Amino acid sequence: MSLTTLSSVLFRLFQYIEGANLNYSRISMTVPVLTSIVPGAGPLHSSAYFVKFYLPTKFSAIPPLALPELNLRPDSWKSHCIAVRKFSGFARDSNIVKEAEKLALSLSKSPWANSTSTDSGYAYSIAQYNSPLRFIRRVNEVWVDVSGPDEDSCKSRLMAEF
Known part of the structure; x- marks a missing residue:
């Protein structure tokens, strides 16, 4: 993963938690921040990745939707x-x-x-x-x-x- 690409993703996540979402909610940062590696999913068989963080309990039922230009989407994990x-x-x-x-x-x-x-x-x-x-x-x-x-x-x- 390139540092420039990762920085771009982290900046978009930062914008989202600072209020760049459809209801303009500020979201407290949670830990951990997860970077999941998907081998061979990128161009020329390089690795791709997803960066995720947990939403505070307050937002777990209905997460604020990110502004469309941020190109972020909510994800939920089943127990595993x-x-x-x-x-x-x-x-x-x-x-x-x-x-x-x-x-x-x-x-x-x-x-x-x-x-x-x-x-x-x-x-x-x-x-x-x-x-x-x-x-x-x-x-x-x-x-x-x-x-x-x-x-x-x-x-x-x-x-x-x-």
């Missing part, structure tokens, strides 16, 4: 299971892929081996919890969807490290 790997520092191309690989390696050595789900269409997502102006004690996560034989399967092992 994810595997998570936490990492610090700034989330950059150079360390995101390494962290995703470490998560994949951990999963391969766990009861969750071969359980990654492609239902979402994303290879993985990066969750960023801090403002870009925060330089120390930053928290990020790499997320990957996992599936099990039934709904309760992800509840059985809430935390494990391999």
